Amino acid sequence: MKKSHHRQALQWRLADAEQLKALRESLLESLPLDKIGETSRHILFYDSFPWQLWFANRVLYREDDRLCLCRLGKTSIAEVIAEADISGPSPRFWWEFPDALAEQLKPLLKLRALMPVLHGYRISQQYAIRNEDRKIVARLSLETWHRDRRAGPVFLQALVTEPLRGYEAEFRALIRQLAAHRLKTTDISPLHAHFETSGQWPDPFSAKPALRLSPTQSSRDVLCTAIRASLQTARKCEPGILDDIDTEFLHDYRVSIRSIRAMLGQLCGVLPQETETRLKKAFADLGSRTNRLRDLDVYLLEEPRYRAMLPARLQDALSGMFEDFRKQRNAELKKLQRFLVSKTYTHRIQQIESWLEKASQETPTKPGGQPIIDIAHKRLRKQYRKVTKLGRELHQHTEDEAIHQLRLKCKKLRYLLELFASLFEPQAVKQLLKALRKLQNTLGEFNDLSVQQESLHDYYTQRRQPDPRLGLAIGALIGSMHQQQTIIRQQVVELFDHFDTRATRKLFDRLMHSEPASS
Amino acid sequence: MKTIASYSIKGGVGKTAFSVNMAYAAAEAGMRTLLVDLDPQGASSFYFRVRPSEKLKARGFFDRPASLEKNIRGSDYGRLDILPANLHYRKFDARLGLMQKPNSRLKKALKRLSRQYEVVILDCPPNIGLLSENVFVAADVIVVPVIPTTLSERTFVQLLKFFADANYPLDHIRAFFSMAQTNNRLHRDTMARMREKYPAFLDTVIPQSIDVERMGIMREPVLAYAPKHSGAQAYRKLCEELLTRTGMK
Numbered sequence: 001m002k003k004s005h006h007r008q009a010l011q012w013r014l015a016d017a018e019q020l021k022a023l024r025e026s027l028l029e030s031l032p033l034d035k036i037g038e039t040s041r042h043i044l045f046y047d048s049f050p051w052q053l054w055f056a057n058r059v060l061y062r063e064d065d066r067l068c069l070c071r072l073g074k075t076s077i078a079e080v081i082a083e084a085d086i087s088g089p090s091p092r093f094w095w096e097f098p099d100a101l102a103e104q105l106k107p108l109l110k111l112r113a114l115m116p117v118l119h120g121y122r123i124s125q126q127y128a129i130r131n132e133d134r135k136i137v138a139r140l141s142l143e144t145w146h147r148d149r150r151a152g153p154v155f156l157q158a159l160v161t162e163p164l165r166g167y168e169a170e171f172r173a174l175i176r177q178l179a180a181h182r183l184k185t186t187d188i189s190p191l192h193a194h195f196e197t198s199g200q201w202p203d204p205f206s207a208k209p210a211l212r213l214s215p216t217q218s219s220r221d222v223l224c225t226a227i228r229a230s231l232q233t234a235r236k237c238e239p240g241i242l243d244d245i246d247t248e249f250l251h252d253y254r255v256s257i258r259s260i261r262a263m264l265g266q267l268c269g270v271l272p273q274e275t276e277t278r279l280k281k282a283f284a285d286l287g288s289r290t291n292r293l294r295d296l297d298v299y300l301l302e303e304p305r306y307r308a309m310l311p312a313r314l315q316d317a318l319s320g321m322f323e324d325f326r327k328q329r330n331a332e333l334k335k336l337q338r339f340l341v342s343k344t345y346t347h348r349i350q351q352i353e354s355w356l357e358k359a360s361q362e363t364p365t366k367p368g369g370q371p372i373i374d375i376a377h378k379r380l381r382k383q384y385r386k387v388t389k390l391g392r393e394l395h396q397h398t399e400d401e402a403i404h405q406l407r408l409k410c411k412k413l414r415y416l417l418e419l420f421a422s423l424f425e426p427q428a429v430k431q432l433l434k435a436l437r438k439l440q441n442t443l444g445e446f447n448d449l450s451v452q453q454e455s456l457h458d459y460y461t462q463r464r465q466p467d468p469r470l471g472l473a474i475g476a477l478i479g480s481m482h483q484q485q486t487i488i489r490q491q492v493v494e495l496f497d498h499f500d501t502r503a504t505r506k507l508f509d510r511l512m513h514s515e516p517a518s519s
Numbered sequence: 520m521k522t523i524a525s526y527s528i529k530g531g532v533g534k535t536a537f538s539v540n541m542a543y544a545a546a547e548a549g550m551r552t553l554l555v556d557l558d559p560q561g562a563s564s565f566y567f568r569v570r571p572s573e574k575l576k577a578r579g580f581f582d583r584p585a586s587l588e589k590n591i592r593g594s595d596y597g598r599l600d601i602l603p604a605n606l607h608y609r610k611f612d613a614r615l616g617l618m619q620k621p622n623s624r625l626k627k628a629l630k631r632l633s634r635q636y637e638v639v640i641l642d643c644p645p646n647i648g649l650l651s652e653n654v655f656v657a658a659d660v661i662v663v664p665v666i667p668t669t670l671s672e673r674t675f676v677q678l679l680k681f682f683a684d685a686n687y688p689l690d691h692i693r694a695f696f697s698m699a700q701t702n703n704r705l706h707r708d709t710m711a712r713m714r715e716k717y718p719a720f721l722d723t724v725i726p727q728s729i730d731v732e733r734m735g736i737m738r739e740p741v742l743a744y745a746p747k748h749s750g751a752q753a754y755r756k757l758c759e760e761l762l763t764r765t766g767m768k
């Protein structure tokens with residue numbers, strides 16, 4: 001058994017054309033090689049914009065009509081996790097994939113679309129090594145990977161040696177010869193080789209960039225830095241909106257804009273009055289231009305759930321409505337796309353940048369000059385107090401409005417915690433965010449139900465022609481959503497009590513007195 | 520794993536030609552295939568350019584599964600491996616005679632390979648004895664090439680009788696006409712008569728063919744060097760018919 005460990009093919013990396021030439025001249029000439037063929041294959045690698053597969057150590061590629069999801073080793077492609085045959089264009093969303101793959105991709109991709117990240121063209125020149133009976137005893141192939149096109153730039157060149165069962169001695173002899181030419185075996189995958197040669201490794205993307213603040217920094221500088229970072233993040237989403245890759249680009253764009261608006265609101269007075277007003281107005285405008293499109297995205301994403309909420313005989317009654325939504329969405333998308341490529345938009349961004357630039361040059365306002373740690377303490381305490389005060393007034397029959405208010409307060413507290421995270425003990429921040437998240441999720445659900453009921457109601461009452469079946473369906477939806485809301489209302493009270501415990505209060509105190517992680 | 524034996528009491532009827540091409544066709548059809556050359560002459564090993572395995576003695580073949588596996592060789596074709604023969608195999612019968620349960624030794628030895636292969640093809644030497652009894656026990660199908668002549672019919676009947684007497688399952692036997700000369704009246708008549716009498720015959724007939732004969736010079740299955748020629752096509756058809764009839768495909 002010990003002797004036959006060379007059952008697997010081995011890959012030997014060639015540094016460059018020089019090395020290949022040298023090898024061709026000496027080794028390949030001296031071996032009894034027989035060219036048996038040449039193949040050329042197109043292999044497409046996929047990932048989402050934030051590289052969800054890569055960062056989960058997965059890789060998805062397509063070779064001909066076969067899709068393969070594999071585990072990613074340190075520099076290699078490891079075992080196959082799921083595979084399937086497909087025809088036609090590659091699916092983009094997890095729900096469009098054959099079952100075996102869909103199941104694996106769902107938790108990784110969520111709402112994200114896959115895009116090609118590398119077009120690899122593998123040219124293999126295959127040779128056989130024969131013995132004196134002209135029996136093949138080993139195989140060897142020269143593999144050249146080209147990027148983008150068949151004759152595109154080369155990003156990996158390797159010799160692959162393949163043993164044949166029962167001819168281990170011959171294989172070992174071949175390996176000795178290659179090693180004597182100072183070739184090294186490697187398990188590097190084409191994807192890794194591509195990143196290595198291009199120098200562009202996948203970058204994690206987060207709609208909420210983590211800032212590293214120092215406690216003594218002026219709050220003005222922090223605010224300017226934070227706005228710039230978020231604006232940059234928003235801008236990274238623009239190409240995805242323009243190409244309509246998936247709905248997450250718009251969502252992340254909005255998250256960035258919203259967090260800027262929240263910061264401006266929370267840190268009011270840190271920038272000069274005039275600048276603050278201008279920025280608030282500018283970002284409010286950018287945000288509002290995306291509202292309708294986002295709503296429509298959400299309805300369309302919810303379509304299967306809406307249908308599932310209805311009895312079978314009413315399910316098709318919604319088709320017309322969703323058709324309308326789809327049309328409206330396309331129109332809204334075009335509108336936003338036109339805006340994003342317009343001079344007005346470019347000019348607006350330049351303005352924002354120059355306002356920020358000017359503000360960071362001038363003498364700061366009084367709060368703007370204060371160290372950020374002081375501001376952070378003040379704002380966090382105040383916001384935390386607001387959340388607990390409102391929350392404690394909740395009861396089973398609380399008005400919707402009070403719940404919405406609590407949702408907004410929690411959201412602001414969350415933005416503050418995220419913005420100031422680097423000033424405190426990371427563990428405490430994490431724990432508090434976690435406690436908050438549970439409450440927030442439920443509050444969010446409650447709010448979504450309100451918004452959806454209202455818009456369904458509006459959609460129907462604003463129709464010109466009555467459609468009794470649609471009316472029934474919408475009525476059923478609103479009824480069922482209202483029912484859910486009643487349940488959630490009770491949960492909110494419970495969840496708040498869960499949040500507002502002695503433990504949380506102690507945690508908050510600990511947070512306020514904590515120091516950032518020593519780096 | 521299915522085991523197909525190519526067997527006949529008579530020599531020179533086309534057992535090896537069938538084994539070699541059947542193995543090639545099965546691998547080509549996507550099955551992991553092992554061709555076991557049981558004939559000490561090593562004809563099928565020769566066709567695949569595989570040297571006899573010096574080390575594998577008759578004893579090791581049945582007693583030491585590891586040494587049997589070590590002697591398996593990859594062929595030049597994907598999914599097809601060969602277990603070559605050697606002269607020690609002449610002692611198979613003597614060796615088996617000394618063992619306990621001498622009839623099921625081969626079956627036991629092959630069982631170890633059942634996870635590696637989907638099809639095992641046994642190319643047998645032409646005689647009847649302990650080794651062939653092992654083949655009858657191990658094989659799911661026993662394929663018998665019959666040259667359509669009166670003499671061949673007699674040996675075929677002998678085999679059927681032997682099976683019936685020894686209580687081997689008669690329905691494991693499949694036969695086909697080998698080296699048939701379609702313009703030979705005697706051949707045609709014999710085929711018609713035998714088909715009527717023995718339902719074991721497959722429809723496909725392997726004709727007498729120069730292409731098949733050339734295998735000895737080419738040292739490759741005819742399916743590899745002349746895949747389009749009539750002899751090769753006949754083997755491909757025969758292989759398909761056999762796989763379908765025996766429910767392997």
Ligand SMILES: Nc1ncnc2c1ncn2[C@@H]1O[C@H](COP(=O)(O)OP(=O)(O)OP(=O)(O)O)[C@@H](O)[C@H]1O
Pocket residue numbers: 529530531532533534535536537558562643644645697698699725726727728729731732733734735750
């Ligand atoms: N269809 C065919 N047409 C022409 N010649 C053939 C055909 N089949 C086999 N032969 C030739 O007949 C001879 C005997 O064939 P083969 O070796 O396959 O028979 P066998 O039954 O295995 O013989 P043995 O009993 O010696 O093992 C060989 O020379 C072979 O090339």
Ligand SMILES: [Mg+2]
Pocket residue numbers: 534535536558562642643644
């Ligand atoms: Mg033979």
